[in-house]
Amino acid sequence: MNTALLRQKAQLLRRLIMLSIAEAGSGHPGGSLSLAEIMSYLYFFQAQLHASDVNWPERDRIILSKGHAAPVLYAALAAKGYISEEETLTLRKLGSRLQGHPDMRKLPGVEMSTGSLGQGLSVANGLALGLRLQGKPNKVYVVLGDGELQEGQVWEAAMTAAHYRLANLTAVVDYNGLQIDGHTAAVKRVEPLAEKWQSFGWKTVTVDGHSFADLYRGFHTERNGYPLVVIARTVKGKGVDYMEGVADWHGKAPTLEQARQFVLALEAI
Numbered sequence: 001m002n003t004a005l006l007r008q009k010a011q012l013l014r015r016l017i018m019l020s021i022a023e024a025g026s027g028h029p030g031g032s033l034s035l036a037e038i039m040s041y042l043y044f045f046q047a048q049l050h051a052s053d054v055n056w057p058e059r060d061r062i063i064l065s066k067g068h069a070a071p072v073l074y075a076a077l078a079a080k081g082y083i084s085e086e087e088t089l090t091l092r093k094l095g096s097r098l099q100g101h102p103d104m105r106k107l108p109g110v111e112m113s114t115g116s117l118g119q120g121l122s123v124a125n126g127l128a129l130g131l132r133l134q135g136k137p138n139k140v141y142v143v144l145g146d147g148e149l150q151e152g153q154v155w156e157a158a159m160t161a162a163h164y165r166l167a168n169l170t171a172v173v174d175y176n177g178l179q180i181d182g183h184t185a186a187v188k189r190v191e192p193l194a195e196k197w198q199s200f201g202w203k204t205v206t207v208d209g210h211s212f213a214d215l216y217r218g219f220h221t222e223r224n225g226y227p228l229v230v231i232a233r234t235v236k237g238k239g240v241d242y243m244e245g246v247a248d249w250h251g252k253a254p255t256l257e258q259a260r261q262f263v264l265a266l267e268a269i
Contacts, residue, residue, distance in 0.1 A: 001045055001212065001216055002045075003212050003213070005044065006037070006040050006041060006044055006045060006212050007040075007212070009040040009043075009044050009079050010036040010037045010039075010040040011036075011239075011266055011269075012075070012079050013036045013039060013040060013072055013075040013076060013079060014033055014036050014075075014239045014240070014262075014266070015262070015263050015266055016071070016074070016075035016078055016079070016085060016088045017029060017032045017033060017036070017071045017072055017075050018033075018240070018254060018258075018259040018262050018263070019088070019089060019259050019260075019263065020071050020074065020075070020088040020089055020091040020098075021071055021091065021253045021254065021259075022253055022254045022255060022256045022258065022259035023089045023091065023256065023259075024091040024092040024093065024253065025092075025253050026092055026100070026251075026253050027070075027071055027091060027092065027100065027251070027253050028068045028069055028070075028071065028250060028251050029071070029237065029240070029243060029249055029252070029253065029254060030176075030178065030236040030237045030243060030246070030247075030249040030250045030251075031066060031068065031069045031145060031174065031176065031236060031250065032069045032070075032071040032072040032075075033072075033236070033237050033238050033239055033240060033243065034174055034176045034209070034234040034235060034236050034237065034238050035069055035072045035143065035174055035209075035234070036072065036238065036239065037209060037210045037211070037212065037215065037234075037238075038143065038172060038174065038209055038215065038232055038234075039072050039073070039075075039076045039143075040076070040079075040212075041212055041215045041216075041219075042062055042076075042141055042143075042172075043062070043076045043079065043080050044079075044080075045212075045216075046141070046215075046219055047059075047060040047062055047139070047141060048060045048138070048139070049080065051081070052081065054077070054080075054082040054108045054109045055108055058136075058138065059138065060138050060139040060140065060141065061111045061124075061127050061138065061139070061140045061141065062111060062141045062142075062143070063111050063112045063114070063120045063123060063124050063127075063140070063141070063142040063143065064102060064112075064114055064120070064143050065112075065114055065117070065118075065119065065120020065121060065124075065142050065143060065144045065145075065148060066114070066117065066120075066143060066144060066145035066148050066174065067101040067102050067113075067114030067115035067116075067117075067120075068100075068101060068115065068251070069145070069174075070091075070098070070099070070100065070101055070102050071088075071091060073102055073110070074087075074088050074091065074098050074102075074107075075088060077107075077109045080109075082108065082109045083097075083107070083109070100115075101113070101114060101115030102114055102115070111127075117145070117147075117148040117151050118148055118151025118152070118153040118154050119153060120142050120143075120144060121142055121144065121153075121154055121157035121158065121161070121171060122153060122156070122157040122160075123142075124140050124141075124142035124157075124161075124169055124171070125157055125160050125161050125164070125166060125169065127140045128140040128161070128166040128168045128169040128227075129164060129166060131168060132166070132168060137168075138168070139168050139169075139170065140166075140168060140169050140170070141170050141171075141172065142169070142170070142171050142172070143171075143172045143174060144171060144172070144173050144174065145173075145174050145176075145179070146173055146174060146175045146176065146177065146179075146184050146190055146193075147178075147179030147180075147184050147187070147190075149173065149190045149193075150184075150187070150188045150190060155200065158171075158197065158200040158201075158202065159200050159201070161201075161202070161227040162200055162201025162202055162226060162227060163201070165225050165226055165227075166226075166227045167223055167225050167226060167227065169227040169228075170219065170227070170228045170229070170230065171202075171227065171228070171229040171230070172229075172230045172232055173193070173229060173230070173231045173232060174209065174232060174234055175193065175206075175209070175231050175232055175233050175234060176233075176234040176235060176236040177236070178236045178245070178246075178247045178250065179247070179250065180247070180250045180251055181247070182247050183247070193206075193231055194206055194231055197229045197231070201226060202226060202227050202228065202229045203221060203222075203223040203224065203226045203227070203228045203229070204228075204229050204231065205217070205218045205221045205228070205229075205230055205231070206218075206231040206232075206233065207230060207231070207232055207233070208232070208233055209232030209233055209234035210234060210235070210238060215230070215232070218230040218232070236249070236250070237249050240254075240262060
């Protein structure tokens with residue numbers, strides 16, 4: 001694992017996230033920024049993806065269930081070379097392929113149209129089961145938000161995955177503790193999180209979602225034939241000091257000047 005490369009890619013994702021949301025004048029920076037290391041790890045180390053063919057049949061599948069964090073998905077596709085960095089600046093614009101929430105009909109590389117929270121794990125189950133029935137080794141990774149876990153369908157899907165022992169399925173929870181209305185614990189408490197997943201029959205591990213070494217440990221946990229959930233403790237708005245841990249930045253765009261100052265600060269590192 002090339003940690004230096006992964007850090008570089010994570011910072012590239014943050015740059016593209018900030019610039020694209022600022023250019024759009026709307027979007028969700030907080031929960032996109034908290035996923036920068038996780039998406040860098042998935043796209044540039046963990047998942048089997050083709051260097052140039054986004055639709056490679058043997059690819060692993062990555063689903064961003066928390067679809068409002070679309071900017072980090074588009075940034076990852078650009079960093080991978082599947083779309084141009086310039087196209088990320090068309091986020092949410094009329095006629096753009098980069099919708100406010102990912103649309104698989106418009107953009108190759110989007111495995112599922114998401115945005116209605118709670119549905120990603122169900123589709124991931126279907127993909128994982130279908131791949132297994134075909135005798136294929138492909139893996140399925142699905143990224144959920146912690147606020148999203150307040151949706152009942154998530155737990156129906158969790159029960160289903162364990163029942164069918166979908167060992168080719170990994171869920172990742174972006175556990176930043178915040179959602180649009182404030183702290184998840186105040187809106188609707190999801191704890192005890194690890195114990196809850198375990199009770200549904202999943203192999204469970206908690207990691208630092210901004211540490212590549214810890215992500216490696218989490219993703220390589222022995223699952224003993226069951227689905228794995230990596231509960232990744234993260235900081236909402238990570239990497240932008242005035243956004244870190246602030247719920248108000250869930251769905252508020254930075255100004256173009258704020259985005260440019262952030263890029264300048266990155267370049268100075």
